[in-house]
Amino acid sequence: MRCAVVGGGAWGTALADLLARNGNVVLLWAREADVVESINTIHENARFLSGVRLDGSLGADSRLDHVLASAPELVVFATPSHATRALASDARIVLRPGTIVVVASKGIEEGTLALMSDVVAEALDAPRVVALSGPSFAEEVAHRQPTAVVAASADRAAACAAQQAFSCAEFRVYTHDDLIGVELGGSLKNVMAIATGIAEGLELGMNSRAALITRGLAEMTRLGAAIGARPTTFAGLAGLGDLVLTCTSSQSRNHALGAAIGRGATLSDALAGKETVAEGVHTTRSARALAAREGVKMPIVETVYRTLFDGQSPRIALAELLARDLRSEED
């Protein structure tokens, strides 16, 4: 299969490498000239995925139209959520009709509160959209550690084609039909990772981390149900699986940002000197707005919002959160 990957970050690079290793013809679009050169000359993305030897057949280019004009049957978007609409709009005129579009970006667009598959489908006028999500640190995928994810689409044939393109012994892809649930899980987990990071920065221990993850999944599931997702989706790889991964590992940028806040940094301190803003910072704003629109209570999202944007003390905010007056667990 001829494939294009839009986005030369760690995740885009790992997915491009995976497709290439599986025998597909793959061209990667990256904005940064040094990333393109590094991939084409030394078969490494030295800036975003250093130390990984990429498949020799993988090429990179910084001209989006050129990459898409290679007539791919499958295009992957692995861009930061706030950049996705503009890139998809640019891609529109060169995209072949019928191309399967895999969305690996995770987020909720600010303003429109649209999920990335909607953003891409709308901007590209492409109906065959698949969301790829699940517990998957790019570095581990690149190092061929066992990983399991889901490919979700309303178009079953498109989900199966994506499954086929990405699957190998170490990377298991399960099909799924609940696109909304799969995408929402992948997006909201970044907010929860900030929350558990804050708790870690405050040294609140493992018991409270486990309680936060549990309550976090419950509020993710509530929001999902309100916008048409199936609750059971959140118990799967793209919900619980990705949530657990992101909330329990210091590799997550969102978790690290929360930990810095918990130790006393302001948001601007925590972002200073970082090349990219952790996705969860954007998602906190849009998830809060989505919860308000749908009338769903999301106390953890609210707590993270106040801590990041309203200057509330993390210690007080977390104490209030953990002391909420609930008597029965299922209230």
Added chain:
Amino acid sequence: MRCAVVGGGAWGTALADLLARNGNVVLLWAREADVVESINTIHENARFLSGVRLDGSLGADSRLDHVLASAPELVVFATPSHATRALASDARIVLRPGTIVVVASKGIEEGTLALMSDVVAEALDAPRVVALSGPSFAEEVAHRQPTAVVAASADRAAACAAQQAFSCAEFRVYTHDDLIGVELGGSLKNVMAIATGIAEGLELGMNSRAALITRGLAEMTRLGAAIGARPTTFAGLAGLGDLVLTCTSSQSRNHALGAAIGRGATLSDALAGKETVAEGVHTTRSARALAAREGVKMPIVETVYRTLFDGQSPRIALAELLARDLRSEED
């Protein structure tokens, strides 16, 4: 309230200390004379919970009849699961009718395949049984780190009385009415902790750990549904919460045992020199038998069983598990 705690391990001691701090009159039964002496003289359980200064009002005694004859309104069983029936039988003649019995032990009795609340209710002929479960490392509870658990009972007044006795600012207790689900979650999570420990010993990475936890919760929920538990219970503190805690922390003895097996130890190597057998070793056998009785597929339990008891190579067993042929996630 007058309380007795049966079992002087880390968890029994932490719960006894918590009850004492909350103003209850508490007597702890411990089998070991050194534990009793250590608590009564230096207010510490030097053997099982060293470094924690216990409440000065907490007393200990090694005579079970004496402890129970103090006419407690609430008795806590925090014994290893295989010792619970014998201790409850011994307690029967001295127990006051109407006493609330809190079961903090987690396991499935071998042979009968009964949950601990059933074992205790049967042996004591006591109807007012409450299971206390949730993500709660004893050391963190003793150090007053924030913790949230559930108190589950078919007898709502008994659950509320237990909630009242244990609750304080740092230790939140939610009532629950699904006794079977709450207990099964607390028991089966120890098997899953062995599984993720094995994966860690094999250095399979965080992605596969998250996938195992997700699949683990799914098979726990399936078994629960088969024996009358509510699936939603497994998404709560006593299911997901406790599972995440136990599977993601090296503090868990079950996880540590799995890690040793993953690094190449046999079960007898891994148990050598240990004072107590990790609870999950027993639960693996009984969970497998229960799954067989109910006709429920539990591939992770089966894999752990074969690795512990049939001498199967952990690397091959985990590879087979992770490569199971599932096409849609919800199959």
